Amino acid sequence: EAGVVQSPRYKIIEKKQPVAFWCNPISGHNTLYWYLQNLGQGPELLIRYENEEAVDDSQLPKDRFSAERLKGVDSTLKIQPAELGDSAVYLCASSLVAGRYNEQFFGPGTRLTVL
């Protein structure tokens, strides 16, 4: 069974440029998460989707970040414009349903460097 797929794996951009990350969750997983992980820290939730609906985006900086999950399958996270402080690893995860106790399956992440 294929795991969570993310692309690109690495991205280097200059500040003020836009950037987009793509995620394809495990087939059949209704819940999709985007996390941000800074060096030496644990993942921090940015947004959670139940099918097409963003049910928790309270931690998403909406002035520059946006996300979509059309058709309730794959998802895109965008930053426009990027700032130096956005350099981090962006992780996508999915789970079967959003109930309690369900483990989350993570992709390898996209490492973003903003110069």
Add this chain to the structure above:
Amino acid sequence: SQKIEQNSEALNIQEGKTATLTCNYTNYSPAYLQWYRQDPGRGPVFLLLIRENEKEKRKERLKVTFDTTLKQSLFHITASQPADSATYLCAGGGGYNKLIFGAGTRLAVHP
């Protein structure tokens, strides 16, 4: 704010010994705790889940405890091997499957 705290210092142990990692939570009471393993350059991988009404959970060489009085979980790896070297993340379950992660503890097992 709700916090999950783990030892920031790396844990170095000898192969064959038991590794014990600590996770403390503050300002909330998680209904469950999950433990993940993360290798460099990779996403976290789920290892174990323990509910608040469970004292202990085991899986092969792994054991996790949940002490609601101390607000603490301990994660044990028995008969540790160099292949167990990684960062281990503790995550507290909040409402509706929202996870709050600790910063992780790096474990190094030396031959």
